[in-house]
Amino acid sequence: MTPLWIAIALLLLPALWLLVAPMREARALRDKLSHFEANDTADEQNVAIFKRRLASLEAAHERGDIDEERFKEDRLELERSLLEDTATRTKRPLKTATAGRLVVPLFMVAVVGASTFWYQQKGAEGDLTLYAIQQEVQNDPEGSLAMYLERMEAEAERQPNNPNVWSSLFPLYRETGQADKAADALERLIAIEGRIPPLLAQLAQLRFFMAERELTPEVQSLVDETLAQDPRQPTVLGLLGIHAFDSGNYETAIDRWRRAVANIEDPDTASSLREGIRVAQERLGIAPETAAVDAAQSQGVRVTVSLDEALADNISDDATVFITARDTEGELPPLAVIRGQVSELPMTVVLDDTAAMSPDAQISQVREVRLIVRVSSSGQATPQPGDLFGDVESVSVGPISENDATAVTVNRIFE
CATH class of the missing domain: 1.25.40.10 (Tetratricopeptide repeat domain)
Structure with missing residues (x-):
């Protein structure tokens, strides 16, 4: 497990560096802010604007454009606006460049502790231990099934x-x-x-x-x-x-x-x-x-399955092939299912009652079926995106003939 913890420590180093990096730039940033505040002329600009607007207001009053009451209201509004502009620009003193440095190491410790705790709860440390036990027993000259069982029993307690x-x-x-x-x-x-x-x-x-x-x-x-x-x-x-x-x-x-x-x-x-x-x-x-023929009373469908050459590179030879017959209305469970592998293609199979999954849903109970062939890399019975498939919508069910087979080509990809 030592290599694992070394790897975790190496992954944490960049995160800790990112926590420290802002502190390295703190002094330069404070100097820039101090220089900006020392040369900030916003207050002077606000006062100059106030004076120009007040002079314009007084000139309008002298010309008789506004009466005394309107003049007093507008002047009061200008003074209130100037007060608000200057009040909101009151700045707190800048802190020193070293302020908050003690919090960084505490936060670093918290990050390491939280990461370690999360891995112990959600990580695969236990599974890695099981793998290590297996490798140790295999590489031990005196390793045996009894030794492996003893080690696993001890691990079950932990x-x-x-x-x-x-x-x-x-x-x-x-x-x-x-x-x-x-x-x-x-x-x-x-x-x-x-x-x-x-x-x-x-x-x-x-x-x-x-x-x-x-x-x-x-x-x-x-x-x-x-x-x-x-x-x-x-x-x-x-x-x-x-x-x-x-x-x-x-x-x-x-x-x-x-x-x-x-x-x-x-x-x-x-x-x-x-x-x-x-x-x-x-x-x-x-x-x-x-x-098989007697049990199914010779009722079923002979199917020849092939894979489109354009899709041959999309699937491995050991992928599972599901050959399924369903009722055309889609109301019943699959009537017959046969499994195979891509390595067996092209292949010819017989779908009859011997391939039924339930005595309540058999191919001999219907006159027509829909044939569906699906190729699955995962081998799961449920269709998955990326599976290959082909189908024939309507095929008659009847006496099985050696010379009569329905061809189904796997030529599409399930999205």
Whole structure:
């Protein structure tokens, strides 16, 4: 942490210099003001103007242009104006050039103290400490997972409100077989970050396996809470697929796993789920090659997706491709979603009921769909400025043909 504080000190030096700089010019500025006041002739000019106006007023009175009463009123107004001009120009004595010098060091100390306090409250000192611990353990010849875990536990006592501490401890406990501690770490993280679907889903999954793959009331409550916020949460859908498979309900398992695959980002996890789908299909006595067609009753859309060459340099090969079918009225949730990567383009996919995110919104329920293809560098499901996209407004839904595919070209940028 020493280099960090040295860097902070170096950043504070220019700020402290700016506080001192005005004091260096104080004597020269006072001399200029003194010279200006000594040679200021504004009062003499005001008196000269008063005399000229008074002489003009007296001449008008002598000529009979104004009577005695008007003459007295106008003269009184001139005298009042002269008094106001000279009174407002009364100046306070200039202070010495050294006045206020003692306040500057106090203010400098206050700036340093406030900056340090603000960084300790809002800065990333705690996260830098976690990074330093990781590097120390990695570079230590005797470094081990146990050593890293011990150091992180000590840091958790010093930083109990840092979410990154608990997000690091949770997988460490899980990998070392300390399920109870992993659950406690995850609950601490949820208490800090809030009850958001990804964290609730991980806690539900952990409790599920701790209960020997049983949907206990606690697990069911976590599942319900997660799906209420995000019906497409892949971790929970995968968990429900496992439970259905263990119960011999292979059709439900296939449905849950397919929906999970449509929304999952980790390719290894997606591959495992696809293998589970294959095994479930075999248990049902359905050949994997025909199971998808039978389940969807051959109703859907075959889509060929390509990327406009003019936009090829705007996106990386590992960016996520979302291929979505929506009802033409835009009243239902997405009817089918398939993920891919730019490196796979051009690609041909089938959008049918196996790619549905909800049994209540499936592509076989409509006659026409709008196809939307979006390419996202962030991988987020919500469109972001800078994403690439292409669409086709109206495509008929019907029996899927090997030789009939709708072409969608990604050729625009989302603003």
